[in-house]
Amino acid sequence: MSGFGRIKRWIGDHLVMALGLLVLVYMFVPIAVVILMSFNDNSKSRNLYAFQNFTWNNWTGMCKPDGMCAAVGKSAEIGLLATIVATILGTLAAFAMVRHDFKGKSASNVIIFLPMASPEIVMGSSLLALFLSVGFSLGFWTIFIAHVMFCLSFVVVTVKARLTGLDSNLEQAAMDLYATESQTFWRVTFPLVLPGILGAALLSFSLSFDDFIITNLNAGQTTTFPMFVYGAAQRGVPMQVNVIGTIMFLISIAIVLGGEVNNRRKARALAA
Amino acid sequence: MSSVADRDLRISKLTKEFATFTAVKSLDLVVPQGSFFALLGPSGCGKTTTLRMVAGLDTPTSGSIHLGDLDVTYEKPYRRPVNTVFQNYALFPHLDIYENVAFGLRRRRSPEVARQVDEMLALVELTSQARKKPPQLSGGQQQRVALARALINRPEVLLLDEPLGALDLKLRRSMQLEIKRIQTEVGLTFVHVTHDQEEAMTMADTIAVMNAGVIEQMGSPTELYENPATTFVANFLGQSNLIAGKIIGREGDVVKVQMEGTVVSIPADRAHADHGDGWVGIRPEKVLIAPAGQPIDAPGNHMTGAYVTDVSFVGVSTQYLVRMPWGQELMAFEQNTGVRGIIPVGTAVDVSWRPEFAFLLDASQDVNAGIEEA
Amino acid sequence: MAVQAPEAAPPPRAPAVRPRRKLTGYWLILPGALWLGLFFVVPFYSLLATSLYDPNGSVLGGYDMTYHFANFVDAIKDYWEPLLRSLGYAGIATLICLVLGYLLAYAIAFKGGRWRTLLLVLVIAPFFTSFLLRTLSWKLILADDGFVVDALQSVHILGADDRLLATPVAVIAGLTYNFLPFMVLPLYASLEKIDGRLIEAAGDLYASPVRAFFKVTWPLSLPGVVAGTLLTFIPAAGDYVNAQLLGNPNTRMAGNVIQDLFTKTSDYAAAGALSVILMLIIVGMVMAYVRTAGTEDLV
Ligand SMILES: Nc1ncnc2c1ncn2[C@@H]1O[C@H](COP(=O)(O)OP(=O)(O)O)[C@@H](O)[C@H]1O
Ligand SMILES: [Mg+2]
Numbered sequence: 023m024s025g026f027g028r029i030k031r032w033i034g035d036h037l038v039m040a041l042g043l044l045v046l047v048y049m050f051v052p053i054a055v056v057i058l059m060s061f062n063d064n065s066k067s068r069n070l071y072a073f074q075n076f077t078w079n080n081w082t083g084m085c086k087p088d089g090m091c092a093a094v095g096k097s098a099e100i101g102l103l104a105t106i107v108a109t110i111l112g113t114l115a116a117f118a119m120v121r122h123d124f125k126g127k128s129a130s131n132v133i134i135f136l137p138m139a140s141p142e143i144v145m146g147s148s149l150l151a152l153f154l155s156v157g158f159s160l161g162f163w164t165i166f167i168a169h170v171m172f173c174l175s176f177v178v179v180t181v182k183a184r185l186t187g188l189d190s191n192l193e194q195a196a197m198d199l200y201a202t203e204s205q206t207f208w209r210v211t212f213p214l215v216l217p218g219i220l221g222a223a224l225l226s227f228s229l230s231f232d233d234f235i236i237t238n239l240n241a242g243q244t245t246t247f248p249m250f251v252y253g254a255a256q257r258g259v260p261m262q263v264n265v266i267g268t269i270m271f272l273i274s275i276a277i278v279l280g281g282e283v284n285n286r287r288k289a290r291a292l293a294a
Numbered sequence: 295m296s297s298v299a300d301r302d303l304r305i306s307k308l309t310k311e312f313a314t315f316t317a318v319k320s321l322d323l324v325v326p327q328g329s330f331f332a333l334l335g336p337s338g339c340g341k342t343t344t345l346r347m348v349a350g351l352d353t354p355t356s357g358s359i360h361l362g363d364l365d366v367t368y369e370k371p372y373r374r375p376v377n378t379v380f381q382n383y384a385l386f387p388h389l390d391i392y393e394n395v396a397f398g399l400r401r402r403r404s405p406e407v408a409r410q411v412d413e414m415l416a417l418v419e420l421t422s423q424a425r426k427k428p429p430q431l432s433g434g435q436q437q438r439v440a441l442a443r444a445l446i447n448r449p450e451v452l453l454l455d456e457p458l459g460a461l462d463l464k465l466r467r468s469m470q471l472e473i474k475r476i477q478t479e480v481g482l483t484f485v486h487v488t489h490d491q492e493e494a495m496t497m498a499d500t501i502a503v504m505n506a507g508v509i510e511q512m513g514s515p516t517e518l519y520e521n522p523a524t525t526f527v528a529n530f531l532g533q534s535n536l537i538a539g540k541i542i543g544r545e546g547d548v549v550k551v552q553m554e555g556t557v558v559s560i561p562a563d564r565a566h567a568d569h570g571d572g573w574v575g576i577r578p579e580k581v582l583i584a585p586a587g588q589p590i591d592a593p594g595n596h597m598t599g600a601y602v603t604d605v606s607f608v609g610v611s612t613q614y615l616v617r618m619p620w621g622q623e624l625m626a627f628e629q630n631t632g633v634r635g636i637i638p639v640g641t642a643v644d645v646s647w648r649p650e651f652a653f654l655l656d657a658s659q660d661v662n663a664g665i666e667e668a
Numbered sequence: 669m670a671v672q673a674p675e676a677a678p679p680p681r682a683p684a685v686r687p688r689r690k691l692t693g694y695w696l697i698l699p700g701a702l703w704l705g706l707f708f709v710v711p712f713y714s715l716l717a718t719s720l721y722d723p724n725g726s727v728l729g730g731y732d733m734t735y736h737f738a739n740f741v742d743a744i745k746d747y748w749e750p751l752l753r754s755l756g757y758a759g760i761a762t763l764i765c766l767v768l769g770y771l772l773a774y775a776i777a778f779k780g781g782r783w784r785t786l787l788l789v790l791v792i793a794p795f796f797t798s799f800l801l802r803t804l805s806w807k808l809i810l811a812d813d814g815f816v817v818d819a820l821q822s823v824h825i826l827g828a829d830d831r832l833l834a835t836p837v838a839v840i841a842g843l844t845y846n847f848l849p850f851m852v853l854p855l856y857a858s859l860e861k862i863d864g865r866l867i868e869a870a871g872d873l874y875a876s877p878v879r880a881f882f883k884v885t886w887p888l889s890l891p892g893v894v895a896g897t898l899l900t901f902i903p904a905a906g907d908y909v910n911a912q913l914l915g916n917p918n919t920r921m922a923g924n925v926i927q928d929l930f931t932k933t934s935d936y937a938a939a940g941a942l943s944v945i946l947m948l949i950i951v952g953m954v955m956a957y958v959r960t961a962g963t964e965d966l967v
């Protein structure tokens with residue numbers, strides 16, 4: 023190969039990676055801004071969208087803005103509750119879909135798939151139309167209902183994937199080794215599906231915590247964290263919201279990296 | 295049957311039909327207590343299905359399975375004294391080696407779990423690996439864990455479904471000896487499924503050759519090899535020359551067959567047909583050849599007019615293809631004893647074999663059965 | 669080797685391993701199906717019903733079901749502009765996402781090596797920071813005195829008085845940013861399945877890497893392309909947060925209108941009609957698209 027060809031090849035090889043990394047950097051730019059702004063002191067300026075001075079005040083006085091921490095609490099409360107319910111219902115449904123035959127299975131499949139393919143605004147407004155027509159008063163419970171609804175599909179899909187990947191020989195081996203049906207479930211099936219269930223719960227929580235469009239339509243007087251941010255954006259965002267954003271980011275990175283480190287450790291142990 | 299011992303595994307008229315396919319067809323089998331029994335057959339012939347029914351993992355369509363007097367045909371898998379070593383081992387990935395091995399004992403609330411597990415790990419030489427997780431072990435080690443996990447329960451019958459299929463050749467050979475050693479030591483009944491005829495012959499006291507859902511023949515390795523009853527067994531277990539002939543009839547201890555102009559005599563206990571057409575079978579290493587006119591050390595008929603069409607030298611032996619006057623090519627394997635040099639291609643040769651080595655099969659069977667699968 | 673058959677075999681029981689008693693499946697699926705039925709399927713009927721209410725009703729006075737199909741005509745007449753904008757902005761954003769997402773997914777799948785998992789984690793990580801906060805960040809990045817505008821002005825791409833914030837460009841940029849992960853993940857899933865040797869073999873046969881790409885990689889990645897574009901387009905077309913935070917009154921999308929009709933003007937009939945229209949358009953486009961892409965078996 024000629025020298026020129028080799029250079030072209032090298033550029034070709036590394037250009038793709040460089041461009042890919044650039045795209046990745048682009049995905050992180052707004053997060054860098056969120057982190058930066060969590061240290062921004064904008065008390066002396068009316069310009070909300072520029073970095074003025076460095077300060078720790080946003081972190082130390084995290085809950086100063088009226089109602090913000092209450093909104094975070096509300097979001098966490100709804101998120102936890104919706105996650106628990108969606109994870110339980112979704113896991114049961116995933117077992118039904120993978121392990122059992124019943125009439126209406128393919129219809130169930132479609133109904134589980136549809137919420138992931140519908141625009142949020144349509145789902146939100148349909149639910150609102152229902153709540154209005156039956157005279158249900160909007161608030162905490164309507165948000166909860168909506169969140170369980172859209173988290174469910176994601177839980178089913180995640181747990182289903184894990185369950186389908188499970189080697190059915192393992193359960194048969196357990197039964198062969200004197201484990202009854204229920205012992206087989208609790209000692210073999212459940213521990214092996216658990217990572218999928220936990221992943222689904224994590225996904226549910228973040229979907230619920232972050233949802234705005236559906237929540238906003240069905241919230242009534244209740245305010246969640248995204249609603250607080252949206253409301254504040256019309257007037258002027260308190261810099262403390264960036265503290266919350268940074269904490270969310272750090273927590274998710276910690277969870278994800280924790281998992282990754284765990285995997286690497288396992289892989290190393292494997293190689294040893 | 296008076297000779298049936300207390301805890302023999304008896305399978306009778308066992309049938310398994312799947313939606314469109316009958317995998318096991320009215321299978322009869324007796325596995326004597328304490329024996330090393332091999333179920334040998336090509337891939338897809340129904341070995342796994344049979345084993346799974348014995349383990350209770352599949353329900354038979356009809357037929358029965360007895361352990362001694364105990365009918366276990368429809369017993370739950372966790373309530374029969376049978377354990378399985380799965381083909382892909384099926385070790386529990388979330389439990390360490392120790393807990394994998396202890397699994398069965400704990401389910402049965404057996405006392406002295408620790409002592410038994412330690413002993414078992416020592417038996418399979420895995421004591422130092424007790425606290426590792428299954429994926430951290432090599433294939434051979436995983437195999438031994440699977441064996442230990444099943445064996446520790448002292449089942450009346452241990453089922454092994456191609457337990458060595460995933461191992462490379464060398465490891466397979468040493469594991470064969472290892473498993474055989476362990477079986478002798480513990481004295482349990484082993485039912486070993488394999489599609490490797492060499493493995494079956496090395497390990498088993500008794501082999502059942504299975505084909506397309508039925509048992510073709512059952513017996514000791516030498517019985518099966520020396521006196522196959524079907525063309526499938528003749529071809530699947532080693533190789534055979536099968537020559538078409540007309541059966542003349544029984545005369546005393548032998549059956550006379552008119553074979554391509556020669557009358558051959560086959561011992562009656564090796565004749566699996568007594569009238570009409572038949573296949574005269576002879577193993578290649580039993581076929582003797584010599585350049586035309588030279589003496590051959592066999593008392594039987596000498597067939598002349600043959601010539602060598604192919605020679606392959608494989609070290610311990612030389613394998614000849616010899617074209618007979620009627621056009622068929624026979625295989626003849628000769629030990630390289632050094633008595634005579636290699637006979638070159640094209641040489642005219644005489645062919646003979648001792649009549650007591652030949653066998654006679656029913657001509658209605660496909661002459662090529664079992665060749666591809668072997 | 670004869671063995672007597674036992675006298676009377678017990679009647680066959682259900683398979684021992686996986687008890688599939690017919691009802692268990694129903695009991696397991698029931699709670700989830702009920703939830704989705706009550707709060708996803710039934711609401712659609714409510715929405716349809718709402719869209720046919722008498723437009724002269726009010727929250728206080730209540731609505732009358734009058735099968736007022738004219739609501740749909742009115743909705744299209746009044747709101748065709750935001751509807752078209754929704755589809756246009758979402759379409760452009762989807763295309764940009766496809767280019768960027770493909771680059772990133774390709775780089776991770778074929779050049780990522782042992783960093784693959786980590787890179788993939790990094791793609792998902794921004795997801796976990798509030799979507800609204802990230803969108804607000806763009807407001808800051810694209811601000812009139814921000815460095816992006818300054819840079820573009822200094823190279824005369826933008827005039828001295830031109831701005832990015834509160835323009836369609838900003839809205840589309842926001843949409844692109846927000847839905848990029850939905851593009852990357854399915855693309856990666858299908859690229860990862862491609863055997864690298866296939867591309868090398870193609871490199872042998874076609875010589876040019878560009879041709880190898882279009883003859884081999886691209887066709888094999890089509891399932892991911894279809895899934896990714898759908899997962900990006902659908903939420904983008906229904907979005908209004910980006911238009912609200914990064915746009916101006918002339919960049920309103922269908923989502924903004926629906927939201928306002930429901931929450932500000934309380935014109936439920938019109939809001940319902942517009943929602944139904946948006947859903948129908950999206951479903952129609954998706955079906956046509958999937959049919960042309962020839963991957964009906966995608967879902
Ligand atoms: N669950 C099943 N449904 C339909 N056919 C099956 C099933 N399990 C096995 N078979 C068929 O039964 C035959 C025997 O299978 P198996 O017992 O696994 O063969 P072996 O173990 O001897 O290779 C095969 O042809 C296989 O395709
Ligand atoms: Mg098998």
